[in-house]
Amino acid sequence: MYVIFLLIGISLIVAIGFLGAFFWAVRSGQYDDDYTPSVRILFEDKQTKNDKS
């Protein structure tokens, strides 16, 4: 039964990892605008061909 300590330890670490990932996502601004990226991803990326700079 002692294995349960190990399992709980691992499960908590995994869960804390996801909580950390959530914090990172919020901090990096991913939740500031949850609409525009969904449109942006659909644009053709022609910049490499036409970029003048």
Next chain:
Amino acid sequence: MTGIPEASSKNYCYHCGEDCEGNELHFDDKVFCCTGCQTVYEILKGNDMCTFYDLDEVAVGLTQKGKTGKFYAFLDEPEVVQKLVEFTDGERTRVNLHLPGVHCSSCIWLLENLHRLDEGVLQSKVNFLQKELDITFREGTTTLRKIVELLDRLGYAPAIQLDSLDRPEKKVVDRKFLYKLGIAGFAFGNVMLLSFPEYLGLDETVDHAYYYWFGYLNILISLPVLLYSARDYVVSAWEGLKLGQLNLDVPITLGIVTLFGRSVYDILSETGAGYLDSLTGLVFFLLTGKWFQQATYFNISFDRDYKSYFPIAATRLGKQDEEQAVTLDKLEVGDRILVRSNELIPADGTLVGGKGSIDYSFVSGEAVPVDRKVGDYIYAGGRQMGETIQLVITRRVSQSYLTQLWNDEAFTKRRELQASGLADRVSKYFTLVILGIAVAALMYWGSKDIDKAINAFTSVLIIACPCAVALSIPFTFGNVLRLLGNQQFFLKNTAVIEALAKIDTIVFDKTGTLTISGNTGVIYSGEDLSELEKSYVAALAGMSNHPVSRALSSWLTGVTKYSGLEDFGEFAGKGIRARVGDQVLRIGSVAFFREEGLAVSGVEGTLLGIGDEVKGSFQVINAYRVGLEEVVRYFRDKGELYLLSGDNDGEAERLRPLFGGDRFLKFNQSPVDKLEFVKQLQEDGRQVLMIGDGLNDAGALQQSAVGLVVTEDANNFTPASDGVLKADRFRLLPAFLEFSRKSIFLVYWAYGLAFIYNMIGLSYAVQGELSPVIAAILMPLSSVTIVVFGLLSSTALARRSEIDKSHP
């Protein structure tokens, strides 16, 4: 040139997609409605950016029609620039601009490819919902002014108003709230996981050591929930208590603190598993409710004051007539300023040069521009329509006739808006009753079994925690806000729904609210006009920008303009004249016709003369909104109805039967009059709903219990209000209000459900038999029931009220 040219088939502009109405320009085998749209096309084509037109959505509405080149010289002033930019290190500058024109995915594409149009732009990023553009550019290669002018040319004129000076820091989305929600969700899930032994009744079989070790872990996980996630509730409860109020957060905090205290005691004393799963679940549900309730409309601001209407800068003239851009807050009495065509008059002043023709339609509701000559006094807020004029300022911007309205106490006292009166009223009794039951249980058991007494006392406080009461308003009303928002009726927050239910007096503004601003009808009386004569009139009226001419033009939409007019002349304040062959066409006042040497008798209004003959006269009337009669009838059934108009009583005849008598019609009302009128009604104990549109209603809107604004375009300036209604949904107003009134009853029903759950829970609690498992089942179950009931019932009610079917 004889006769009428062939009526053209309908052509739609290649750039903006609008009907060209017979003025099409041909360029590059494509049709454009105006030179503005053609210019944008040329810019895009020249930069190999025609992808814009291949995107799914054509940029409909991005029309350049009737565009006026704005003047952005003030963006060269370092002082102004410094207030607008967010960050600069001398090389790179970042600025955040609000672009009301953003409306489709093509806009995003175009704006994010700005670097192809202006080399200096390093990066541009659109926030679609907030209609904002974040630009980083290289100093020296380009300037803020150049970028803004480019945006203006493309049709995305940024809104740079006086209030940009006040808030240089960017408003960020409330990230703290997301952290709180995240922590609560994390704790809820994990505490439940660690509580499995308890749920499954494993405490007998598993070694005691593990069992309590889980308990300690639970305490550790729950601590951040208590100290961080639930902080707002505790703080709000404490502040309420300090003011002697029992708001809804008091019983919630009581429940949370008791839950935690009791659980820690049970776990440390090894007498039980604690109720930490219920605690974290409760906080998580509460925060979810709060999150759902924040049905914010990013692009609509409910708090705008005159500062977001006025421009940021004016052109001041120095001693030697040199022009200098200066921010409005720097304008002093005695300064001489230049106001160009289509610019706003920033402050009260005396006209010292040029001929004023000032459009006050947004301020006073007056549809026709007023003419002013040198020496006349001019009030701020109007828009100069003719030539460039010069003013000498006589009052500072904040002290002007219009803006001093904001010095009224109605604007200074901050209204408590977020708090829900309904929930707080309920919670007052709720708290007292629960405390009563808890104390009664304590007394009953106290004499027999002190442990059981404490157990019962805390159990009552735990199980009665008004989670369901706290959730029903956010979810029910939050959903109502969304459903109404889908129909272009935007309410500021859920408290407005409660306030709407109590309304017994309704006050309407006239121009722009009941009538369609800019859209006027024309009544013609006189000899019938032939098609040819109509085409003369359309052509002549189309050459002038006077409101009567514009009304005639829109009245004659569809009539092809005659293209052979010569010798056009406009006589300000009198009329217009042109020649067709050997005949003279005239449209103008009676006085104008007499001056021209024509005999006129027995006619009024604007006359039409062809040759030496007066054909007839036009009368411009306001066009009322569709559904006006139904709306007015609905409100007359609900309470007293008043009309306040800044206009003269010219239309009293038409309005009297609708409103039921002269007592209810007030004309020639100044903005302050309107405010005072609402105050008076309130002193008689009335709950006033004000429906207006313009700056002149701002005071009344602020003073009344609920102020609604009717607007043609929700992105345009609207004065501070509690709700914004898109004008084309005006006829649905009764349905919307009936829907929000009825939704209150849904909350009562939810309270009834919560009461049943509470009764079940309390019956365990008073006996001191509330086990953690029962609490862990009962509390989330009641919360979920309330949430589901709130969402489903409000959606069903919307369907029954035909809110969602009324889509045009």
